[in-house]
Amino acid sequence: MTQQGVRWSAEQVLALAPDAASRKAGGKLGAAGPWSEAGSTEEGTVWGLCKGSGSKPYQTVVDIADASGPAYKCSCPSRKFPCKHALGLLLLWAGGDGAVPQGQPPDWAEEWMEGRKKRAEQKRAEGGSGSSSGSADPEAARRRAERRAEKVTAGATELEQRLADLLRGGLAGAEQAGYGLWEETAARMVDAQASGLAARVRELGAIPSSGPGWPVRLLEECALLHLLDQGWLHRERLPEELAATVRSRIGLPASPEGPPIRDHWLVLAQYDTADTRLTTRRIWLHGADSTHTALLLSYGAAGRAPELALPVGLTLEAEVSPYPGAGQLRASLGERFAAPAPTAIRPPGLTTAQAAARYGEALRDDPWLDSVPVTLERVIPTPDGESWQLADADADTALPLTPSARSRPGLWKLVALSGGGPVKVFGECGHRGFTPLAAWPQGPGEAVQLC
């Protein structure tokens, strides 16, 4: 399908980088110097020859028109994907300074494109004719699931014992215990194949040193962990949707189910969080027709960027399949029907009171929710002593920003965008406050990424 290619921004290109070294190396190649015979088509193919250490330059092609995401081909020996040459070529093209003029692809680029089309057609044919392959042995799968459930039950039971011991002796003792106690307990939860429990237990270890008011926070988290344990141990008595939520929170794998939702999805925000093991990328989508909000998750090894990257501020026509569970917003991205396109769509907004109520209502479905996605209408970033809040322009209420949001550069982008006037802000609203992720100016204008 032919579609007007949308020129990407440098941020969108750099979000594709597999790691920081590639981002830096690609940035250096994002100038016309090392490139020759660079060109592009209206459909969204970009190619160029990049001078390297050998006598022959590297042949680099990128197809950004593919609805399932960009595809790369380069003759360099790098095992990274995309390589620095593909990143540099995209940066050169994103710069828009005429270094990548429109033209006819050279033979070597055309061959690769033709090959990709053929392989895509074959895949579609095979997918259509082949019957859906289920589990080879449903009985064995059921037994494996039962064994895992037994392990989780043993882990949850042990965790209950440890929580009771903690409360019997008092939280004051936790301050001296340090990380060691919790690390050991978390390791046992990993052994029990309950990664969700392990993650929550690991977080308990950080609370005693998190500053004033830590006993309140520690009791809250212990109580919710206890609630999750009890939810698992009595899951047969729960409504099906809530039981699915409990399974998800425990860390059991799930598959998207139900009919996929086809919509024009506005990419609201994309940001990464990292710990020593994993980089997690969260992408928030808003359905223009369904008004559904969906969260895509993508994972990468520590220090590497996750594979999925979507251009923030653009709209993507695609199918999205929700995961099971009450109050769950997590979804899986399915078939994409067109390249991302610019849009004037903005999600509808709420007042701060409505946003707080939204979080309260969501806790009925999922008591473990830290926050819900919310778009605030006509709010003004306002300093409040040492912290900041988003105050309704037309009312006398405000949501405080989360402590972590105050130290991020996005706060100052938001304040500058507002200039003391009302703006529309998308973010996550929960018991710790509001974390802004994207904002729109009062008048016309594109979304401004804040994370």
Place this chain on the structure above:
Amino acid sequence: MNRTPDAPAWEELVTSALLGTDRRTPPGGDPAREAPVALLDAAAVETVRRRAGLRPARAADRPEPAPEDARPALPSAAARRLALLLADRAGGTGGGRRGTAPDLMELLPQWLTTANAHGYAAPPQMLPALLDAARGRTDLRPAALRFAGPRAVWLARLNPDWRFALRATPGGGTALPGPEDQERVQRLWQEGLFAERVALLAAIRAREPAAARELLATTWATERAEDRLMFLDSLRTGLGPSDEPFLEQALADRSRNVRATAAELLSALPGSALAGRMAVRAGACVAVDRTQDTPTITVEAPHECDPSMERDGVVPKAPAGRGERSWWLGQLVEAAPLGTWPARLGGRTPAEIVALPVADDWQAELHAAWCRAAVRQRDAGWARALLGTPSAPEAGGPGAVSLAERAKLLGTLDAAERAEWVAGFIARHGLSEAFQLLGVCAVPWAAPLGRAVVDALNIARDAGSYPWSFSGVMGLAERCLDPSEASRLDGLLAVPDESEDASPGAGGYWAEAFQRLVTTLRLRAAMIEELGSAQVNG
């Protein structure tokens, strides 16, 4: 508050949890369950209830809205370019090789100058990055803050990291009263802080020079000496003949520095009485001796520095190593209006005067003083004469003795003449001494100057040296060559065959340097195109 008897307060639950159920029985627990489990049950219910019941806070005082910015919005392509320029912040070139990629950070000043000339407003979401860039580079601040506009000053009041923006912007703290608001002007002048008063005086001086001087005169007698000096410096802007009476009176000030500054300002007014007195004194020291075969300038330096000379700002004590009489002579000639010399020296033009031989080795002293006078009085005719022909051999050249002097003299000429002179100099003398002279030429360079530089670089390459010997000039060329020259440079991108006596690998390094030059020129052309097709002088 009202609560059911069996609902324990959250505070009590926390206290029990902190101490432990072994020491303190939790309130309202279910007797059938173990105490810690019952406590956890109750805490879970309370946690979810508290979170579900969260309500928004009371709104704090909202900030005053930022002032309106009426300038047109930046074109979207230019906004993308600005984001790239600001993102390339960590660009630290390491080692001798600079590769072929342009140095984006070096192009930001030029981009800002062009955007300011078009009068665009900055995208508000880019203000934090702009302020951070200006914070790290003081040379960027004037252009960055002008482009950032009133919202940046508004933003700087909220973030201590950007406090410099308040100091750099006149009236950054508070808006200055307009000159028509006489009452506020008087109150601020009488009661304001020193920095506020300096800003006020400078603002009024820029609009109504006479009004600023009159305001200063109202409190002159009671100002401290250091403050008098600062205020006097403000009068440098918009200096005119009507300032003479005030400055003449300042010649009798108690402070030596104030007296010296007043004398300096008066000497920049050719019609002032002080300039007239200096002309008489200097004229008495320099004459044309017609008795020689060739007319020759003779110099009779003053034998003393009398009190009236001292009152007019002549410093009596010479620096160490300087003769007193030549020291006094230099000051007199420097302060005398240049327009008086033709009549004094036989009706000759400045060029003819400069060409005259000077007796007894006084030429260096006399010409140096004339150079300083030409710079101070911004006299292009004299500067032209003292510079001489660019192709003249340096050793035998008349007038200017050092490159620094020539650079200053060039500053008094118009842009076209400057470029022409420097182009001629480079064509004759090459690049080794050109850096300082190139720095005073207008950007972008005129075509003949650009060609002279490129030709000289090409000659340097053919000579077989390494490009980093000329990194200063190359850097200037990247930033100052007219981007339209890029197509003429394509022939330089190939790696030439190395001659036997060339430095090893030099050809490849030169090709790399030229590639970087061409890439930068194309990038600058794109920047100008994105900001608007009209070419503006940077």
